[in-house]
Amino acid sequence: MNPQNLLSTLSHVSDDTEFYTPMPPGYKPGKTKYVGVFGTVMSGLGKGIFASSLAKVLKDKGLTVAPIKLEGYLNLDSGTLNPYRHGEVFVLDDGMECDMDLGTYERMLDQDMARANFSTSGQIFSTVLEKERRGGYLGRDVQMIPHVTGEVKSKLRHLAVQSDADVIFIEIGGTVGDVENAYYIEALRQLAFEEGPGGVCFVALTYVLQPPALGEQKSKAAQLGIKQLLECGIQPHIIACRAILPVTSKVREKIAMYSSVPFERVFSMHDSESIYVVPEMVRSAGLDQAVVEILGLQDRVHPELEEKNRTVWAEYLASLRTSRESVRIGIAGKYTSVRDSYASVIKALEHSGTRCGVKVDIDWIDVTELKEGDVVSRLAPLHGIIVPAGFGARGGEGKIASIRYARTTGLPYLGICLGFQMAVIEYARNVCGISEGNSTEFDPETREPIISILPEQKQIEGLGGNMRLGGQDVMLTPGSLASRLYNGALEVRLRFRHRYEVDPRYIPQLEASGLVFSGRAPHFPIMQVLELPTSVHPYFIGTQAHPELTSRPLRPDPFFLGLVRAAMTVAGVGGPGKMPTVGQSVWSPAGGAGASS
Ligand code: GLN
Numbered sequence: 001m002n003p004q005n006l007l008s009t010l011s012h013v014s015d016d017t018e019f020y021t022p023m024p025p026g027y028k029p030g031k032t033k034y035v036g037v038f039g040t041v042m043s044g045l046g047k048g049i050f051a052s053s054l055a056k057v058l059k060d061k062g063l064t065v066a067p068i069k070l071e072g073y074l075n076l077d078s079g080t081l082n083p084y085r086h087g088e089v090f091v092l093d094d095g096m097e098c099d100m101d102l103g104t105y106e107r108m109l110d111q112d113m114a115r116a117n118f119s120t121s122g123q124i125f126s127t128v129l130e131k132e133r134r135g136g137y138l139g140r141d142v143q144m145i146p147h148v149t150g151e152v153k154s155k156l157r158h159l160a161v162q163s164d165a166d167v168i169f170i171e172i173g174g175t176v177g178d179v180e181n182a183y184y185i186e187a188l189r190q191l192a193f194e195e196g197p198g199g200v201c202f203v204a205l206t207y208v209l210q211p212p213a214l215g216e217q218k219s220k221a222a223q224l225g226i227k228q229l230l231e232c233g234i235q236p237h238i239i240a241c242r243a244i245l246p247v248t249s250k251v252r253e254k255i256a257m258y259s260s261v262p263f264e265r266v267f268s269m270h271d272s273e274s275i276y277v278v279p280e281m282v283r284s285a286g287l288d289q290a291v292v293e294i295l296g297l298q299d300r301v302h303p304e305l306e307e308k309n310r311t312v313w314a315e316y317l318a319s320l321r322t323s324r325e326s327v328r329i330g331i332a333g334k335y336t337s338v339r340d341s342y343a344s345v346i347k348a349l350e351h352s353g354t355r356c357g358v359k360v361d362i363d364w365i366d367v368t369e370l371k372e373g374d375v376v377s378r379l380a381p382l383h384g385i386i387v388p389a390g391f392g393a394r395g396g397e398g399k400i401a402s403i404r405y406a407r408t409t410g411l412p413y414l415g416i417c418l419g420f421q422m423a424v425i426e427y428a429r430n431v432c433g434i435s436e437g438n439s440t441e442f443d444p445e446t447r448e449p450i451i452s453i454l455p456e457q458k459q460i461e462g463l464g465g466n467m468r469l470g471g472q473d474v475m476l477t478p479g480s481l482a483s484r485l486y487n488g489a490l491e492v493r494l495r496f497r498h499r500y501e502v503d504p505r506y507i508p509q510l511e512a513s514g515l516v517f518s519g520r521a522p523h524f525p526i527m528q529v530l531e532l533p534t535s536v537h538p539y540f541i542g543t544q545a546h547p548e549l550t551s552r553p554l555r556p557d558p559f560f561l562g563l564v565r566a567a568m569t570v571a572g573v574g575g576p577g578k579m580p581t582v583g584q585s586v587w588s589p590a591g592g593a594g595a596s597s
Helices: 001-008 049-059 101-109 121-133 143-164 183-197 218-233 249-259 274-286 287-297 305-319 339-356 372-379 396-409 417-431 455-460 483-486 504-512 560-573
Strands: 033-039 065-071 118-120 168-170 198-205 239-242 266-270 326-333 361-366 384-387 413-416 438-439 448-452 466-474 491-498 516-520 527-531 539-544
Touching: 033 049, 033 183, 033 287, 049 065, 049 101, 049 168, 049 198, 049 274, 049 287, 049 305, 065 101, 065 143, 065 417, 101 274, 101 339, 118 121, 118 483, 121 143, 168 516, 183 198, 198 218, 198 274, 198 287, 218 249, 239 249, 239 287, 249 413, 266 274, 266 326, 274 287, 274 305, 287 491, 305 339, 326 339, 326 396, 326 560, 339 560, 361 396, 372 396, 384 396, 384 417, 384 560, 396 413, 396 417, 413 417, 413 560, 417 438, 417 448, 417 466, 417 504, 417 539, 466 527, 483 516, 483 527, 483 539, 504 516, 539 560
Parallel strands: 033 168, 033 198, 065 118, 065 168, 198 239, 239 266, 326 361, 326 384, 384 413, 413 539, 438 448
Antiparallel strands: 466 491, 466 516, 516 527, 527 539
16 A cells, blocks of 8 residues: 555544544645654763754755654653753743754754744643543543554644655654653654655664773674664664764674664764764765665755755864864853753854854853952953853852953953843942842842832733743844844844843933943833943843854854954954954844744
8 A cells, every 4th residue: 555545544533443643634645754863772872963963964955854852751841941950941932942952953954943843742641631631532542552652643744744844853852762752662663654665764873882991892782772673663774873983894784784774874973073063974974865865855855055055064164173262251150060051052152253263262150159259360361251041049149240340340241131130230239329139039029129020011911920932023222232233133033031021110220320221122111132332341231032042053143243252352362354343243034933944
């Protein structure tokens, strides 16, 4: 039976069939192909980096791609996850709070993700339970197979319809063998059967050990990992071996033999100096070509476009590799021991540094440890400083002291979200003389709630008392530093994740004392950007938004670009010819929204 006929039989959901494969309206069998990426042996293989790199290489060929991350955990989203344990919460334009891997996809593909690109077991199960209450299972006992797996397939096919993509990249979270993701793997097995040959390509990522005491690569753990996948009924088409060093032919032969995968489809994906090297590693190994052949996509490929995109990326890599002078930028935060909690900030600095031809050395400043008396000696060696996003009062005074130092000494400053709010408090206390100025987040009883929750504004926006999340338009004041950073744009779109904001009652006093609010929400007095005039301070700016989330390798975020440029002036590195000036910003509106583009 050809896939088309098989699918029409399966999609007939009734109480007298064992099948449950709801087919979204408009689904075109064979139009969208699927690549499933599994991790074996251990977690932390860089599945997201690998999958996004492979997706990028296919996109470079002119194919449209849409990734989806399938998380095993039961939370509905990543909003409640502790960044200490799970890394930063990445917020999408549509307000979805998700795993930081979605940030990797956005950066690698230069493509906005949406809700449909992220799934958790919590989402799948709540769909199933809601449907059960509505009588959606026609009197059947609801089971993991076919109902829960049916919802997973339905989600994948919905993404196919919504994105109209040539290829959906499915990254299964966790490691094969985990209880949490077993039903996702089963759903993919069924999907491959239903779509028929050439519809789904399975890639198993594995790890080749090299114990120092032995000094040679050992393939057994990788073999056992693949065997576990075979036990789930998944025969991988491609095996990608992670390892410290290039995987030897001998080891690849062994893995090929034990897993029934042709030798030429067992690839070495060893460690590289930067994640941005991985797409080229995928391409030069021919892994992309193998996927194109397995899925029969040859006719949809545009070689000239690929060549053009490859050159652009090669130039980016070349600038990444050039040896460069460095600037030292401090990040004054609370979770400094866990770098993943600032993953996007680190990336945004890297993008700007590469654009400006300078290396950015990050100096982690733990504000919970920063004593008043140590501020000068600790911050004096810096060329710029960031106070990043955060929640809760801990470390607050260390942040205020750092901002005061930056403001009064001309040290370039960028405040992000909480760093914006703290800059307002610092200004209120130390310039406006509102000595008790505070945020109700830190002191609910404060007599001077410069930063607080404003229910009336939240109601106007229809958000209740919840977090303000996702992309919002920001109006910039003509001629302001913020607007100049964005090439003179007067309206830009930024991403938000906050509950508190500047109380408008204090704005006249703050402005009268010299603080400039240069970015506002279009219809409400919600302050989104602050700055000091450049005649007063070379670079003092803050935003209620999270500009780090929308920085991309080839389109660095302007706030970060401005900071790095200002830091170069302080450090005296990079001639004026090298440094893009304000107005020469590389910013351009984001490349497409939603699951599709
Ligand atoms: N805690 C602050 C708020 O909720 C800032 C949030 C953040 O930095 N993301 O408004």
